[in-house]
Amino acid sequence: MDFFQDATPGGYALAILLLPLAGFLWNACTYRSEFTRKHGHMVPLATIGAALFCAIVIFKHSVFDAEPAGEHGAAAHAAASHEPAAHEDAAAEGHEGAGAPGSLADPRWRWSSKDHGDYYRIIDTGPLRIDAGITIDHLTATMLLVVTIVAFLVHLYSSSYMHGDPRFSRFFAFLQLFSFSMLGLILTDNLLLLFCFWELVGVCSYFLIGFWFEKDEPPKASMKAFMTNRFGDVGFLIGILLVFRLFGTLDLATLYAKLQAVAEGSASIPPLFGWEAGTLLTVAGLCLFMGPMAKSAQVPMHVWLPDAMAGPTPVSALIHAATMVAAGVYMVGRIYFFFTPAVLGFIAVIGTITALVAATIGLVHDNIKKVLAYSTCSQLGYMMLSLGVGGYSAGLFHLYTHAFFKACLFLGAGSVIHSVHTEDMREMGGLKSKMPVTYKTMLLATLALAGIPGLSGAFSKEMIVEHALMWGWSHGAAAMLPALIAIGGGGLTFFYMMRLIYLTFYGTPRDHHKFDHAHESPAPMTIPLIVLAFLSVFSVGWPIPFLGGKKLPELLAPPPALASIATGHAPHEGHGGFLLAFAVLLVSIGVLVVAYRFYQRTYKQRAPGPEAWVARLRPLHTTVRRLYYVDEIYEATIVRFAGAAARVLAVVDQKGIDAVVNGVGAVTQVLAKAGAAFDRVVVDGLVNVWATVSQGLGGKLRRLQTGNLQDYLAFAVGGMALVTLFFLFLA
Amino acid sequence: MDHTAGCVFLGAAMFVLGVFTMVTRRNAIYVLMGAELILNAAALNFVAFARHLGNRLDGQMFAIFIVILAAAEAAVALGIVLQIHHHFPTIDVSKADRLGD
Numbered sequence: 062m063d064f065f066q067d068a069t070p071g072g073y074a075l076a077i078l079l080l081p082l083a084g085f086l087w088n089a090c091t092y093r094s095e096f097t098r099k100h101g102h103m104v105p106l107a108t109i110g111a112a113l114f115c116a117i118v119i120f121k122h123s124v125f126d127a128e129p130a131g132e133h134g135a136a137a138h139a140a141a142s143h144e145p146a147a148h149e150d151a152a153a154e155g156h157e158g159a160g161a162p163g164s165l166a167d168p169r170w171r172w173s174s175k176d177h178g179d180y181y182r183i184i185d186t187g188p189l190r191i192d193a194g195i196t197i198d199h200l201t202a203t204m205l206l207v208v209t210i211v212a213f214l215v216h217l218y219s220s221s222y223m224h225g226d227p228r229f230s231r232f233f234a235f236l237q238l239f240s241f242s243m244l245g246l247i248l249t250d251n252l253l254l255l256f257c258f259w260e261l262v263g264v265c266s267y268f269l270i271g272f273w274f275e276k277d278e279p280p281k282a283s284m285k286a287f288m289t290n291r292f293g294d295v296g297f298l299i300g301i302l303l304v305f306r307l308f309g310t311l312d313l314a315t316l317y318a319k320l321q322a323v324a325e326g327s328a329s330i331p332p333l334f335g336w337e338a339g340t341l342l343t344v345a346g347l348c349l350f351m352g353p354m355a356k357s358a359q360v361p362m363h364v365w366l367p368d369a370m371a372g373p374t375p376v377s378a379l380i381h382a383a384t385m386v387a388a389g390v391y392m393v394g395r396i397y398f399f400f401t402p403a404v405l406g407f408i409a410v411i412g413t414i415t416a417l418v419a420a421t422i423g424l425v426h427d428n429i430k431k432v433l434a435y436s437t438c439s440q441l442g443y444m445m446l447s448l449g450v451g452g453y454s455a456g457l458f459h460l461y462t463h464a465f466f467k468a469c470l471f472l473g474a475g476s477v478i479h480s481v482h483t484e485d486m487r488e489m490g491g492l493k494s495k496m497p498v499t500y501k502t503m504l505l506a507t508l509a510l511a512g513i514p515g516l517s518g519a520f521s522k523e524m525i526v527e528h529a530l531m532w533g534w535s536h537g538a539a540a541m542l543p544a545l546i547a548i549g550g551g552g553l554t555f556f557y558m559m560r561l562i563y564l565t566f567y568g569t570p571r572d573h574h575k576f577d578h579a580h581e582s583p584a585p586m587t588i589p590l591i592v593l594a595f596l597s598v599f600s601v602g603w604p605i606p607f608l609g610g611k612k613l614p615e616l617l618a619p620p621p622a623l624a625s626i627a628t629g630h631a632p633h634e635g636h637g638g639f640l641l642a643f644a645v646l647l648v649s650i651g652v653l654v655v656a657y658r659f660y661q662r663t664y665k666q667r668a669p670g671p672e673a674w675v676a677r678l679r680p681l682h683t684t685v686r687r688l689y690y691v692d693e694i695y696e697a698t699i700v701r702f703a704g705a706a707a708r709v710l711a712v713v714d715q716k717g718i719d720a721v722v723n724g725v726g727a728v729t730q731v732l733a734k735a736g737a738a739f740d741r742v743v744v745d746g747l748v749n750v751w752a753t754v755s756q757g758l759g760g761k762l763r764r765l766q767t768g769n770l771q772d773y774l775a776f777a778v779g780g781m782a783l784v785t786l787f788f789l790f791l792a
Numbered sequence: 793m794d795h796t797a798g799c800v801f802l803g804a805a806m807f808v809l810g811v812f813t814m815v816t817r818r819n820a821i822y823v824l825m826g827a828e829l830i831l832n833a834a835a836l837n838f839v840a841f842a843r844h845l846g847n848r849l850d851g852q853m854f855a856i857f858i859v860i861l862a863a864a865e866a867a868v869a870l871g872i873v874l875q876i877h878h879h880f881p882t883i884d885v886s887k888a889d890r891l892g893d
Contacts (some may be wrong), residue, residue: 768889
């Protein structure tokens with residue numbers, strides 16, 4: 062691109078970051094004006110559209126036009142080492158070994174504003190120095206593109222979906238604030254700012270889940286989401302502090318360089334709390350993973366995501382399906398080099414459990430958005446599983462493909478809800494003819510999600526299964542479980558998604574009143590659906606025409622896993638065969654047939670279908686239906702414990718702290734009274750004595766002031782006579 | 793022939809008479825006349841001592857100043873007396889005692 066000759070990607074990146082912020086400020090400042098109240102979507106649409114354009118430019122520059130990674134990276138690093146001002150010593154050390162063959166230097170293309178001396182020093186307290194800079198690599202650029210595309214489409218969709226809402230412009234202000242935070246989270250290059258933006262997306266999520274705060278459920282759901290995320294963020298923050306304690310930096314590039322030095326043996330990590338370096342890295346990694354675990358709704362902390370569906374549907378699509386919940390996966394990808402094999406194993410286990418548990422819950426739910434929420438949960442589990450087993454690019458590409466088809470599904474669900482005014486799938490049915498666009502787009506997205514070959518989801522899912530199998534192969538029999546669950550979970554995914562499509566669009570309408578009022582949504586809602594359906598099919602996996610036939614996954618190489626090298630183990634990057642795709646396809650088709658017959662029989666021929674099975678598996682069904690009693694368990698343990706602790710603390714507060722405060726108050730009162738008495742008796746007494754004396758004396762002396770001129774003269778003459786006599790006879 | 797002693801006695805008598813007049817008379821005009829007596833007593837003393845101490849002129853200069861001063865004082869004081877008469881319809885100085893306690 063020509064204009065990159067004089068303009069750096071940094072300018073575009075900054076524009077991407079600041080445009081939504083400007084849109085937020087505009088809507089926040091002019092919310093009283095007639096224009097913003099009526100057309101609150103205009104400015105946000107413009108800013109996010111401009112951000113989308115900038116993201117496309119950056120993507121084209123960094124992914125399409127970038128030189129082969131090795132040389133460019135080395136050149137950039139070499140150029141960087143000539144600018145010691147922008148670097149700390151360790152970073153410069155790290156760059157020296159960049160060109161050497163077989164070194165641990167990150168060979169991927171990377172542009173950092175710090176290499177050009179562009180950064181903003183936020184904190185400088187000697188040992189702790191935080192410089193805000195922008196890093197763009199393939200991961201960032203792709204993520205930027207995905208987020209801006211989905212955000213733009215959701216903005217467009219919301220302009221119709223939220224039309225007539227009394228807080229229309231506020232909704233867009235929050236969407237803009239969220240876009241700003243999310244893009245900042247992607248662009249930032251150090252852990253502290255990452256954490257700040259992390260919290261910002263969390264608070265935007267809180268605002269938007271509780272957007273309809275007049276209702277009963279949303280405020281509770283937003284509180285639950287917020288509290289659950291705080292729980293994970295505490296771990297994240299402890300992890301950040303540990304990283305700072307161990308490496309003295311929070312800058313990711315410097316951290317990489319320092320870890321690289323450790324891996325090469327030219328530096329070492331001193332033991333802390335009596336733990337060796339490997340243990341320390343594992344503990345820090347586990348702490349850091351707490352954040353993504355909550356944010357990406359992984360199993361022990363997944364409870365907030367389904368409840369978060371109480372928010373408006375576009376929010377569910379943008380925040381709770383495509384971007385924010387994927388931020389956890391992105392963050393794991395961003396600091397992937399830091400995780401030791403133990404942490405990666407933990408991530409894989411958590412991801413596997415999440416993928417399975419959420420998929421089973423998705424099977425039995427009747428609320429269309431909650432099924433999608435559990436599906437999201439399950440797919441996030443897939444991504445974590447993939448990252449955990451070493452499928453770095455597979456996990457991240459699943460993130461991208463999932464963002465498109467899940468956003469499409471959510472927006473489609475929103476379109477259906479908008480049309481029939483219910484979220485309960487039991488009251489839908491037969492909508493295929495009434496809403497053809499919604500139906501077709503949702504079907505395409507479903508097929509992509511289910512992994513039908515040729516659609517984007519299939520490519521990423523196949524890669525995940527492949528990596529899981531490779532990992533299982535090299536780690537023994539028990540380690541095959543993630544791979545098996547990944548394949549079986551794919552079947553479950555297909556099953557519950559087909560159930561959703563069947564219940565919504567096929568069969569006979571079960572609520573005729575609602576069916577009669579159903580209609581296709583207006584263009585601003587269907588256009589995003591069509592675009593997203595298109596992207597669900599083609600976004601990943603297909604050779605990009607103007608890229609010389611290269612596929613997108615090939616451009617996203619995993620970083621060398623430094624922490625793993627430091628601790629003497631290497632994670633496996635799989636090189637599986639094509640057979641897997643066949644296996645996955647087979648499972649999918651099998652499930653398709655089963656699901657079709659299952660529901661066809663029920664809804665067309667009125668044969669004993671799901672109900673019979675439900676009756677047969679009553680305890681299991683109830684357990685799953687009640688979400689494995691996780692909420693109840695939390696209620697019985699954590700919530701009750703917190704409540705009890707709060708009550709105990711309240712008593713301590715009242716009996717202990719209040720008593721001390723009151724005691725101090727009483728003592729102060731007594732002292733004050735003594736002081737007042739002293740003041741009254743002694744100080745006031747002295748003053749009064751003086752006053753009385755002066756008054757008495759004055760009362761006597763004022764008699765002299767007769768006002769009579771001749772008296773004064775007589776006094777003067779008499780006085781003069783006295784003075785004269787004094788000088789004559791006494792002096 | 794030295795008349796110094798006589799002059800001083802005369803001056804003293806005039807002074808005492810002036811003071812006595814000022815203190816005792818109620819009429820403001822008489823009070824002013826007393827003041828004139830005192831001033832002239834002072835002037836007489838200046839002249840007498842100037843002559844006694846070597847026939848110098850400075851005492852006589854002072855006497856002339858005092859005459860001028862007396863004229864000015866009379867003008868101002870008569871004005872004040874007029875104002876007193878304007879405020880209190882009397883020129884009895886013992887009645888004009890508003891500055892008193």
